[in-house]
Amino acid sequence: MTTITFRPLTPNFGMEIYGVDFSREQTADDIALLRRLWTEASGMLLFRDQHLTPADHVRLTACFGKVQDDIATQAPVLAHYLLEGYPEIYRVSNKKIDGKPLGREDAGTYWHSDGSWMQQAPRGSILYAVELPTVGGDTMFADMAGAYDALSPPVRVMLDGLNAVHSVLNAAISTSYTKEYAGKLDQAASKAAIHPVILKHPVSGRPAIYVNEGFTAKIVELTQLESTAILKMLFDHCTRPDFVYRHRWQLNDVVMWDNFSNMHFAVPNYKAHGWRLLNRTTVLLEA
Known part of the structure; x- marks a missing residue:
């Protein structure tokens, strides 16, 4: 044994x-x-x-x-x-x-996070x-949970309750998915979901940042300018060497x-x- x-x-x-x-x-x-x-x-x-x-x-x-x-x-x-x-x-x-x-x-x-564009x-x-x-x-x-823990309290408050659109179209436009979806952008656009920016893990309950460069297109409640700035900040924050x-x-x-x-x-x-x-x-x- x-x-x-x-x-x-x-x-x-x-x-x-x-x-x-x-x-x-x-x-x-x-x-x-x-x-x-x-x-x-x-x-x-x-x-x-x-x-x-x-x-x-x-x-x-x-x-x-x-x-x-x-x-x-x-x-x-x-x-x-x-x-x-x-x-x-x-x-x-x-x-x-x-x-x-x-x-x-x-x-x-x-x-990216695999399948974040799926409803489940x-x-x-x-x-x-x-x-x-x-x-x-x-x-x-x-480590997206560790990255959440390292956010300042005011930023956590700001992000709480926000939601983001995750779409294959975002990846089809800006990543290696372009080759797979050439001529099929309508199919890519149909594969989308909305998830909380801060997601509580369904098993542990631990909060984590749940956005990614590949599939996250926009934060729903913000203007495009605001969303782009906040997402860039989060992407830069989550990929710091101490979280990787x-x-x-x-x-x-x-x-x-x-x-x-x-x-x-x-x-x-x-x-x-x-x-x-x-x-x-x-x-x-x-x-």
Whole structure:
């Protein structure tokens, strides 16, 4: 019987977990512990040296909640990046076979929270490193709960009660999503939602800043000029080095995060250094 242990990834958020082998079934007690640690780590968990089949990846995802299996319906433009036979697994990769992309090459090359444009945004994402370049391709994560705690009291008061529009159109205009939605901006515009600027985590109740450069278009209650200024201040604040963990990938890493507590940025500096292939599953918020 193995014992689960852990260490902090940063002084403020994230944990590296030891003693877990996701190629095997997990006990109910271990699942309960991992779920608790996920919340206590403010969203970020790292598991090294996992050797997973796609079925293993889906099973480990189910340890943390309901597994999203309708990615092709929610985002049809991404359907061809799903792993054949596994509608739960979305691939991010610069690798091509016979000229055909194996996954989405420039996925996440901007600060964002996965699915914040959905009416019910997904709680978590779980990424598994299948193939890596010789150097580069790090992913940065921001602690949005810690960033909220560091705001001055008057700014917290100002933000309380404000709401923001999150839209795929915002990303389609200004990020690598442009390529996916070329000629389909009407489809991008239809995928939008309004969420509180300060979101109380649905499990822990801890408040976090819930805006991101990729999908957040405007703060509803403010003028465009006011909204642009406040959002820029928040983006700059949340990505200060003291709120950021930069993950240097190792083969067979499993990294998971909470989209209500974290946003992330994939650093696109690796393409001259080999193939990069990561498989991602999504954990939905349980009712």
